Amino acid sequence: MWVMERFLSSVIQRGQSGLLRRSLRGSLPELELRYLQCTCCWRSLIPVAGFETLNATLSSSEPCKDDGGKPLDACYTSEQRTVILQLLNNASLAELASIKLLRGRKSTNIVEHRSKHGPFKSLESVVDKERKVRIQLAKFIKPEVDRSWLEEASSIVSIVCGTNKIAWAHVDRQMMVLDWQHQDCPNFLKGTYMASAYLNDVSAVVSLLPPASFYLIEKSSISIQNTTLFPIMAHMRTVEAMLFALLEPKIAPPEPNIPPRVLNMMRTAVGRHFGLMVGESRTSGAQTVRQLMAESVTQKLPRINFPQELLLRYRNHFQMGSRRGGEELCDALLQAVAFYELLCEC
Structure with missing residues (x-):
């Protein structure tokens, strides 16, 4: 519950005036951060001077140790609860999505x-709603792994196989794109x-x-009942098996305290996360990628950050037609x- 407490405390800042105050008389005329005190323990100070500082704090703050299992509403004063609920019930989708802990489906x-x-009537009802829509890791990551292993990952390489090429994106936990490219595979x-021939292409x-x-x-969602697509399915499974064999370190016998390094992610889960599914089919994500690239330049806290080199390289790559x-x-x-976003929602 502490994450929600930190987030709700951040919402209060929008209803307060003067997020910066001047220092006491006689000291240097510099601006200082104002703080909210957590009403659980009255010791945890939560900075409320701007979303940049706030988002960093929310991600790294320690939970209150004295909440004693109290309901979430009891952790805030009546004035704070009123401000939070007013903002949650009236903020637009874009305003809610601008808060780091509410990105994605939240x-x-x-x-x-x-x-x-209708509007939320209590803070606990917001938490209850989020509990109902949480996505289990097992629904989009295979094989099942301990969540703590995923949370400790410093970076991931996302790999997608096509009919004549393989693409990958290397992204770290700070949501910075470190590498993003594709390689033609002429033997596919x-x-x-x-x-x-397949092994030569995949090894390269x-x-x-x-x-x-x-x-x-990526784990494709081609149905085995669709016999017309069987050649494509056989191709995808062949490349997938070779990638697993070449990327997974050889440990015999497997050690239980060492996580698997290669995982499958369900293609349909990604499509649903970005609203790209039409029935059981997934549409193109080019427009979504263009939007992410534009936000990385125009917003202070974009969903993902691109180095200038990659923005220049791919700025016209995903245009219509x-x-x-x-x-x-x-x-x-x-x-x-x-x-990364689904991991935060689980």
């Missing part, structure tokens, strides 16, 4: 709940699917991948963003 869930059931879907890609805590390989074949690049980036 802000959408709040707006949808307001539309269907050629002739009789020669294993040696693996040699280019940067080191990371985990490698996430482009034949550059960037779908795999889009999917690799979106998979990395969805991984």
